[in-house]
Amino acid sequence: MGRYIFKRGLISVPLLLVVSFLTFILNSLSPMDPAEVVLHAQGVPRITDELLEETRLALGLDRPLLVRYWNWFLSCLRLDFGDSYVTGKPVWSLLGPAFLNTLKLTMVSVVAIIILSIALGVLCALREGKLLDKSIRGISFVLTAMPSYLLASLLVLYFSVKLDLLPTNGMDTIGSYILPVTVITISYAGIYFRIVRSSMLSSLNEDYVLYGRACGLPERKITRRILRNSLQVAVSVFCMAIPIILGSTVVVENIFAWPGLGTLSVNSILSRDFPIIQAYVLILAASFVIVNTFSDMVNAWVNPKLREDG
C-alpha cells in the first residue's frame, strides 16, 4: 500500500504542473496589467508610467513568462505562494483559513449527503416501483433541479427572516451550519441516492442473492450482503464528492457570507488578485488528487479483489 501511495504521489506531480501552468497562462492573458492592480489597490492617486514600470520591476513582471512560472513553482514547493496584489499579505495567510472554513462546511455536508443518500437509496431500492420510491424520486428531482441560490434564498426567507430561528450569515455558532449544509446536501443527495439505489437494484439480481435464498438464508442476512456489495460502488463516488463540493461552494458561501474559499476566490477574481487565484486552483487540483488516492485506498479496503492487485 505504501508503494501504491508513493506511485500515486509521483503521478500527481506532472498533473499539478500542467494544471498550474495552464492557470498561469490564462491569468497572463488577462488584459489587466498586474502592476496597475497593485497600484489601484494601494490607492495611488495618479498612476504614472514610471510608477508602473517600477512596480513591474518589483513584482518581477519584466521577466519572460516561463521564467516567472518557474520561479513561482519553486517558491510553491516551499509553500510560499507569494503575496496578495490587493492586500499585500502572504497568500497563504488568506487562503489557509478560508480553505479550513470551506473544508469544515464540505465535510459536514458530505457526511449529511452520505447518510441521506444511503438511507434514501436503500429505502427506494427495497420498495422499487412502489409509491414511496416514486414520490422520493419525484421530490428529489424537483429539489435537485432547483438552483441552489433559489433554494438558499427560500430557506433564509422562511427560517431566518420569518421564523427567526437560524442566522442568515457567518459561521459563529453551530446553528450557522444548518442552512448552508442543508442547501448543499439537498443539491447533491438527490444525485447520489440514485447511484446507491441503482447499484442496490443491480445487486438484487446477482447470483449470490439467488444462491443465498436457495440455501434458506434469512432475508436480513441477504440484505446485508447486498448492501455491502453495492456500497462499494458508492464509496468512490462519495469520495469524489469532497473536492467537487470544495470547488463549488461559491454560490452557497456568497449567499450565507461564509468566510471560505468560494467567497475568497470570487473576490480575488473580481479584483484580479492573480497570486490568490493561482494558489486556489493549485489547492483544488491537489485536493482532487489526494481524495482520489484516498478513495482508492478505501475501495481496496472494502473490496478484496482490488486488495490483491494493489
Added chain:
Amino acid sequence: MNLLEVRNLRVWDGRGGSVLVSDSSFQLKKGSCLAIIGESGSGKSLTCRAIMRLNGRGLLQSGEIRFKGVDLNELDEREMRSRRGKQLYMILQNGMRAFDPSSVIGVHLRETLARHYRWNKNETTEKLRQAMQSVRLQDPIGILNKYPHQLSGGMLQRVMIALALLLEPDVILADEPTTALDTVSKFEVVEQFIQLRERTGCSMIFVSHELGVVRKLADEVMVMRAGSVIESGTAAAIFSNARHDYTRYLTSSQRKLNDRFQELMGGAGIADR
C-alpha cells in the same frame, strides 16, 4: 413414487404480460434424476427457479407444484423459506457469482449450516472439512478462508456439492452446473454429482444443454423449447428413439460437438451406448 409433481406450471412477466413458461407438467420420482434439456431461453432455469419460488420480482407463476403432498405455490414466504436449503437445494452455473464476492467462502457455508443445524463452531468446521474432503477438495480449511475469486469454477462447484452433502436435501436442482467449466473440471464435477446421488439418495433435477453430461447422469429426460415441454421419457428412449424432430436435431448436433468430452469421460458416445 413421485416426490415432486408439477402440473400446468406457467411463468409470465407481470409487467409485460409475455408468457415465458407455458403449461409444463412433469414428475420427479424419489431417488431419480430428471434432466431438462433445451436451447438457451427455452425456460429450463425459469422452471427450476419456479419450483424454488425464486424467480425475480416481476415474474409471476401459477399451477401446482406438489412436493411431499404440499402445494408449494400455496405456501407463504416463511414456510417456503424453511424448505429452501434443507429440503430443496439449488446448485448454480457460475460458482464465481454464486458466492458473495466480499466475504470468504466459509461465511456463506457457516451461515447456511447455522440456519439448518444446531452445531457449534468446531462441529461445523469438522463437518465442513469432511464434506469438502469427500468431494476431493484439498486443504478444506484454507478454502474456507478464501474469497470466491481466489478459487476456480470447478472448486466452487464442488464446494456447493459439499454443502449439499451436509444439508441432505430431498431434491437438488442443478442449473447448468457444468456449463462454465473446462473439460477436466467438468469430468470431476460430474463424478461428484454421481457420488452425491449415491451418498444421499436425493432426487435431482439437472438442467443442462450438454447431452454428454446428461447421458451420464439422468434417468429421465425432458426436452423444452420456447417455454413448453415438447417431449419427455427415459434417457435411453430420448437418446436412441426420439419422437420429436427437435430432439433428434439436438442430439445429433451435440454428438458432433462432444467427441473430445466423451473421450475424456472414458465412456461411450451418445450414439453408441
